[in-house]
Amino acid sequence: MQIKDFRIDQNLKEQTEHRTVVLPFACYQTTINQNIHGHIPLHWHDEIQFVRIVKGEAVFQVNEEKLTLRQGEGIFINSGCLHMAEDMNQSDCVYICLNVSPHFVVPRELFATHVVPYIQATNLPYLCMDSNQAWANNILDAIVNIYQSVHQQQPYYEIDVAMNLTFIWRNLIMNGFQLTYDQSEAVRSQRMKRMLGWIDNHYDEKITLDDIARAGHLSRSECCRYFKRMLNTTPMNYVIDYRLQKSLHLLQQSGSNVTEVAYKVGFNSTSYFIETFKKSMNMTPLAYKKKTTV
Known part of the structure; x- marks a missing residue:
């Protein structure tokens, strides 16, 4: 059965248990x-x-x-x-x-x-x-x-x-790969996961570039280089996109309204939430809610 709603923990690790009844x-x-x-x-x-x-x-x-x-x-x-x-x-x-x-x-x-x-x-x-x-x-x-x-x-x-x-x-x-282990590459991967995990845990709060860099034990400039290299975006643009993604699930709940959702996912302005949502989804949050609410 297809997984349509990925549940991800604070480190962006998927929480889905990938197994049948008896096999992993x-x-x-x-x-x-x-x-x-x-x-x-x-x-x-x-x-x-x-x-x-x-x-x-x-x-x-x-x-x-x-x-x-x-x-x-x-x-x-x-x-x-x-x-x-x-x-x-x-x-x-x-x-x-x-x-x-x-x-x-x-x-x-x-x-x-x-x-x-x-x-x-x-x-x-x-x-x-x-x-x-x-x-x-x-x-x-x-x-x-x-x-x-x-x-x-x-x-x-x-x-x-x-x-x-x-x-x-x-x-x-059997293809005879020349395997290598680069400690610095492993460290970069772990730092990126820590920063993404920190954002997942704090996306509904006020977030600054300093906060994200601190989570990865990096300078501000090095933090920006990580996001540019691995995600082709800036840390703060990633935060905005992440908040928008989090808003989708909330908007589909029948009792929610746009203003409540905006503040729950970390936007401090309903109008800015609507503006960024429309730019990303090509429709307003209200239109999305009406389209997806059962």
């Missing part, structure tokens, strides 16, 4: 524009993620890099990496999403040697998968096999899933 994984189809935000918001999780586009095209961002994926293509997103996705060209993009605990892809005895080096590598935040490459096509087909197994639930389907996951991981690592 989840596999479902996602239609990007059906998410409550209209896109898949920036988040991260401990699970590794595999995606196969089954319709349309989308722009994925992993850490600071953006890439376009089209029907039949896919992507591997490593554990702990910040990522988001947006529909491209109003294509109504649909993809199969497979999230799995790194501990589940190989037997326990092989985890330290065949999984840990890959999920800790700082030069492997993602891998694009093109069906023209044999290893990638094997993975893309296995994603579909897992999706079908989960939804058909034939007898012993869990064994089929486990076998396909090991098959996927073998095809991923």
